[in-house]
Amino acid sequence: MLDKKQLKKEQIIQTALELFASKGFYSTTIPDIALSLKMSVGNMYNYFKSKDTLAIEIIKYISAYLGEKLKEINEQEISTKEKTRKIVEIYFKTASLKPEMIDYFLRIYLSNREVFKESCEGMLCVNEFVTEIMIYFEEGVKCGDLREQDFFSAFGLFMGYLGGMVFLKGENVLPKDLNDYVDDITFNIYKALSAE
Amino acid sequence: MKKKMRVLWLSAIACNGNTHSFLNYPYMEQFLDDFEFIYHPVIDSEYSLEDIVSKEITCDILLIEGAISKEFKRADVSVVDIIEKYSKIVQKIVTVGTCATFGGIFRESGYEETSGLHFDKEEPLKTHKDLLDKTISVSGCPVHPEVLVNTLYAIKKSAALKLDNFLRPKEFYAYTVHNGCTRNEYFEYKVDNHRFGELEGCMFYDHGCQAPFTHGSCNKILWNEVNSKTRAGVPCMGCTEPTFPRQNLFSTKKNMAIPENLPVGVGKRVYLTLAGISKAFKIDRLEKKLIDD
Ligand code: SF4
Ligand code: SF4
Numbered sequence: 212m213l214d215k216k217q218l219k220k221e222q223i224i225q226t227a228l229e230l231f232a233s234k235g236f237y238s239t240t241i242p243d244i245a246l247s248l249k250m251s252v253g254n255m256y257n258y259f260k261s262k263d264t265l266a267i268e269i270i271k272y273i274s275a276y277l278g279e280k281l282k283e284i285n286e287q288e289i290s291t292k293e294k295t296r297k298i299v300e301i302y303f304k305t306a307s308l309k310p311e312m313i314d315y316f317l318r319i320y321l322s323n324r325e326v327f328k329e330s331c332e333g334m335l336c337v338n339e340f341v342t343e344i345m346i347y348f349e350e351g352v353k354c355g356d357l358r359e360q361d362f363f364s365a366f367g368l369f370m371g372y373l374g375g376m377v378f379l380k381g382e383n384v385l386p387k388d389l390n391d392y393v394d395d396i397t398f399n400i401y402k403a404l405s406a407e
Numbered sequence: 408m409k410k411k412m413r414v415l416w417l418s419a420i421a422c423n424g425n426t427h428s429f430l431n432y433p434y435m436e437q438f439l440d441d442f443e444f445i446y447h448p449v450i451d452s453e454y455s456l457e458d459i460v461s462k463e464i465t466c467d468i469l470l471i472e473g474a475i476s477k478e479f480k481r482a483d484v485s486v487v488d489i490i491e492k493y494s495k496i497v498q499k500i501v502t503v504g505t506c507a508t509f510g511g512i513f514r515e516s517g518y519e520e521t522s523g524l525h526f527d528k529e530e531p532l533k534t535h536k537d538l539l540d541k542t543i544s545v546s547g548c549p550v551h552p553e554v555l556v557n558t559l560y561a562i563k564k565s566a567a568l569k570l571d572n573f574l575r576p577k578e579f580y581a582y583t584v585h586n587g588c589t590r591n592e593y594f595e596y597k598v599d600n601h602r603f604g605e606l607e608g609c610m611f612y613d614h615g616c617q618a619p620f621t622h623g624s625c626n627k628i629l630w631n632e633v634n635s636k637t638r639a640g641v642p643c644m645g646c647t648e649p650t651f652p653r654q655n656l657f658s659t660k661k662n663m664a665i666p667e668n669l670p671v672g673v674g675k676r677v678y679l680t681l682a683g684i685s686k687a688f689k690i691d692r693l694e695k696k697l698i699d700d
Contacts, residue, residue, distance in 0.1 A: 333687035342679045345665060349675070352662035362664035 220258055223248060224272050227265055232311040236266070236319045236326075263326050270320045270327065270336045273312050277305065278339030285346050291356035294347055295404075296397040299373065303389045306377045313377050344369070351404070358406045368403055372396065411440070412467045412563050415459065415493055416447040416503075419486045420513045420521060421473025423448065425504040428549035431631060432556055442559060460484040468562060469497045474506040474513035476521040490524070490535075499562050500524070500542045503555060508544040508573065509649040526573065529649040544574040548646035553628050554579045573649065575622070580647065583671055584618035587626030588637040594619075597686045598693045604640040606697050612666065615657045617645035619670035 226247050230239045241262055245255040259265040284297045306313040320327065320337075327336065334341045348365055351357035357365075376392060379385050385392075418426075426449055432438060444452040445466055446459045454464055460482045469490070477487050494500055502524050505511035509523040525532055525542060543562075545554050558576055561568050568576045585591070593599070593609035601608025610616035618626075621643055625635045636643050644656045660667040669678050 334683050335687045338680055338683045342676060342683060345663070345679050346675060348663035349665040350662075353667070357663065359661070359663060365663060 223258055224269050228311040228315055232314045266326050273316055274337040274340040278343050281343035285343055291351040292401050295401045299393050299397050302373045317374050357404050369400055411443045413445050414442050414468045415445050415466045416470045418448045419473035419475050420479050424549040425472045429552050432552035456482045460489055467498050469493045469500045470503050471507045472503045474510050474521045475524055476519045478519040494538050502544045504550045505546045505548045505651050508546040512652055542574050546647040579624045580622040584621045584623045584625045584643045596688055596690055596693055597682055610642040613659055614642045615659050616642035618643035620668050621645040621648055623647040
């Protein structure tokens with residue numbers, strides 16, 4: 212069971228995520244977040260020492276959340292193609308249900324590197340998520356479904372495509388619902404990575 | 408005069424590499440004070456190979472070097488028959504080297520059902536099961552002379568050797584060759600800028616080092632008392648294992664940049680998580696050359 216402090220932390224993370232998404236990272240202050248939660252600013256600092264610490268905790272939280280979902284997919288006895296589809300689905304589902312999460316990843320984590328430089332070197336803060344993507348690739352190559360290649364070129368292809376679609380959706384330029392693209396996108400990604 | 412142990416060194420399908428390795432044992436004089444060969448293919452001995460196959464000469468330990476096949480003969484007698492005859496009278500049988508233990512490089516040539524005495528690679532064999540209690544395996548291509556000699560002394564002293572699943576003395580085969588390599592720090596921080604023969608870098612990521620999953624004492628008991636492959640800058644080729652020899656010994660098999668074989672007992676998820684963390688460090692000292700920069 213999550214203890215009280217952990218629960219409160221998650222509430223703060225969720226609220227901060229929503230505010231960052233609507234007002235932007237730099238214009239949202241700790242007092243704004245405290246106000247939204249009806250907490251005192253002093254009490255807020257008991258949970259997160261600074262906005263930067265909060266920012267780092269948020270990206271770790273998102274990585275753990277997505278990592279857990281991917282782990283469930285990786286542990287199923289299904290073909291790499293089916294796994295690919297499930298990963299696309301879960302990513303889009305998260306983007307629809309918790310748009311602020313994916314938004315945070317794309318707009319804040321990837322574009323404000325200075326905030327994350329200190330304790331998030333390399334892939335440290337998104338480790339859980341990246342590890343599961345690695346396992347998806349590794350198992351795909353091992354069973355002969357996917358082509359052996361440099362990890363980052365494969366990773367960039369996969370995540371760049373998904374991120375790009377969510378970004379387009381966020382900008383309201385996609386004519387259809389995200390979920391309507393799952394088949395096509397799965398096909399394209401799989402075709403690009405596959406060994407055939 | 409104290410009693411010497413009588414040893415028969417029988418060569419099956421072999422390149423004599425274990426013999427050569429054994430000849431580098433630094434305290435040979437002492438050894439020959441304690442053991443005598445009733446027959447050895449290159450060391451002077453009391454009996455000839457013909458004597459060995461035609462008579463039954465008293466003997467305490469049977470050493471087998473080389474892979475075994477029913478079709479293979481020494482002095483016109485099948486090696487399997489020679490083994491069977493002597494195995495009945497000796498106290499212990501020692502399979503010397505990887506060929507005698509698992510089949511090794513000769514098994515790969517595909518000659519007439521070639522295998523080790525008790526194993527065909529990892530597969531336990533049904534034949535010679537009655538000898539299991541007598542056998543100790545000292546694998547290696549070639550075996551390290553000290554591992555062989557110390558095993559023989561343990562037999563002489565009737566010391567109880569604990570064996571692993573492949574009948575190898577745990578004393579020498581419970582560690583991995585990775586244990587004691589001077590490049591461990593490079594392995595820890597995932598620094599792989601290795602060049603053959605140089606002091607820097609770990610060979611696990613690119614150059615095929617199999618030490619993290621190879622059982623042996625190579626970095627604890629040095630070769631010729633001075634060095635080991637990995638210390639010198641050449642990857643461990645896993646020569647003590649049933650899988651030896653595999654192909655492409657100088658490159659690491661990877662799937663999407665992830666090594667296919669991981670250190671013994673380390674799960675993939677755990678390995679990737681740890682690797683991800685250590686890769687985040689950039690340690691200048693390890694990126695540079697240590698000497699002559
Ligand atoms: S070179 Fe081989 S033995 Fe040495 S640290 Fe690297 S993996 Fe281990
Ligand atoms: S370092 Fe590896 S390949 Fe070399 S002798 Fe030792 S176990 Fe065999």
